[in-house]
Amino acid sequence: MTKTTGAPPAVSFTGAVKTYGEVRAVDGIDLRIARGETVALLGRNGAGKSTTIALLLGLVEADAGAVELFGASPERSVRSGRVGAMLQEGRAVPRVTVRELVTFVAGRYPAPLPVARALELAGIAELAGRRVDRLSGGQTQRVRFAVALAGNPSLIVLDEPTAALDVEARHAFWDSMRAYARRGHTVLFSTHHLEEADAHADRILVIDRGRIVADGSGDLLKRSAGGNLVSFDLAGRGTQGLSLLPGVRSVEVRGDRALLRTDDSDATVVALAELGAVRGLEVAPASLDDAFLALTARIPEAV
Numbered sequence: 001m002t003k004t005t006g007a008p009p010a011v012s013f014t015g016a017v018k019t020y021g022e023v024r025a026v027d028g029i030d031l032r033i034a035r036g037e038t039v040a041l042l043g044r045n046g047a048g049k050s051t052t053i054a055l056l057l058g059l060v061e062a063d064a065g066a067v068e069l070f071g072a073s074p075e076r077s078v079r080s081g082r083v084g085a086m087l088q089e090g091r092a093v094p095r096v097t098v099r100e101l102v103t104f105v106a107g108r109y110p111a112p113l114p115v116a117r118a119l120e121l122a123g124i125a126e127l128a129g130r131r132v133d134r135l136s137g138g139q140t141q142r143v144r145f146a147v148a149l150a151g152n153p154s155l156i157v158l159d160e161p162t163a164a165l166d167v168e169a170r171h172a173f174w175d176s177m178r179a180y181a182r183r184g185h186t187v188l189f190s191t192h193h194l195e196e197a198d199a200h201a202d203r204i205l206v207i208d209r210g211r212i213v214a215d216g217s218g219d220l221l222k223r224s225a226g227g228n229l230v231s232f233d234l235a236g237r238g239t240q241g242l243s244l245l246p247g248v249r250s251v252e253v254r255g256d257r258a259l260l261r262t263d264d265s266d267a268t269v270v271a272l273a274e275l276g277a278v279r280g281l282e283v284a285p286a287s288l289d290d291a292f293l294a295l296t297a298r299i300p301e302a303v
């Protein structure tokens with residue numbers, strides 16, 4: 001939920017750019033994330049999600065523009081304990097128990113969570129006495145979540161947090177994440193999974209080629225990018241003229257059915273009825289998948 005306060009936002013990007021040689025990994029991002037929001041960063045492989053997160057945490061420096069967390073530089077906010085992160089690449093795993101590791105990390109923050117609470121939130125209370133270097137990939141990922149929570153940070157940043165988790169662990173993870181967000185904390189997570197972004201974020205940022213190409217709720221993205229899908233049996237008739245019907249943006253044929261993507265399904269259906277093309281007619285809302293594909297479609301460069 002968005003909170004309106006006079007305080008600076010949790011996250012602020014102003015014209016941020018990060019290039020690696022020829023690649024503009026982040027290509028001019030402007031972004032404000034209010035305190036208390038849960039935001040998903042959604043994009044294909046190589047879209048720029050991890051680089052955005054690296055800029056946000058001060059792990060890499062912007063070539064142009066500015067990034068601030070809580071009105072201060074990322075380094076300062078991270079150092080003051082306001083930020084916790086769970087990144088993709090694991091560091092060398094220490095030969096200590098889960099409890100020892102989380103206790104060590106918590107001890108470096110000014111106002112940490114009780115260690116038992118951090119373990120419980122990450123769903124690993126029963127692993128507390130186990131050695132960190134002898135855990136499965138999914139268990140290790142949950143330990144990293146506990147490490148990110150340990151300092152009770154105001155902002156938690158999670159880069160593809162559910163990548164190695166099975167279905168049950170995934171559900172448990174999202175329950176924990178939501179419990180953390182309900183306490184008024186700000187959460188930013190990256191994902192390839194549209195359904196996770198839709199289910200667990202207040203707001204979805206779609207990133208493509210280093211730019212934010214959409215910003216809103218899952219419903220808003222579905223409406224703005226996808227519209228509705230109207231389909232019917234062609235029953236031997238051709239598709240000529242269908243793309244000219246009111247509202248229609250595109251026409252696709254699958255088997256013997258025509259699929260019309262439309263911004264105005266009522267007008268499209270009326271026009272189809274006038275043509276007598278109503279056999280097996282169905283109207284369905286575009287899915288977030290459709291919206292995502294439409295937003296990140298590779299459009300050939302104009303020459």
Ligand SMILES: Nc1ncnc2c1ncn2[C@@H]1O[C@H](COP(=O)(O)OP(=O)(O)OP(=O)(O)O)[C@@H](O)[C@H]1O
Pocket residue numbers: 020023024025043044045046047048049050051052
């Ligand atoms: N250290 C680096 N050196 C050179 N190029 C890089 C580096 N890090 C990222 N890139 C490039 O920048 C672009 C964005 O990469 P980034 O890792 O931010 O994408 P991503 O959305 O996180 O991808 P994925 O979903 O695959 O993790 C890619 O083209 C990538 O190859």
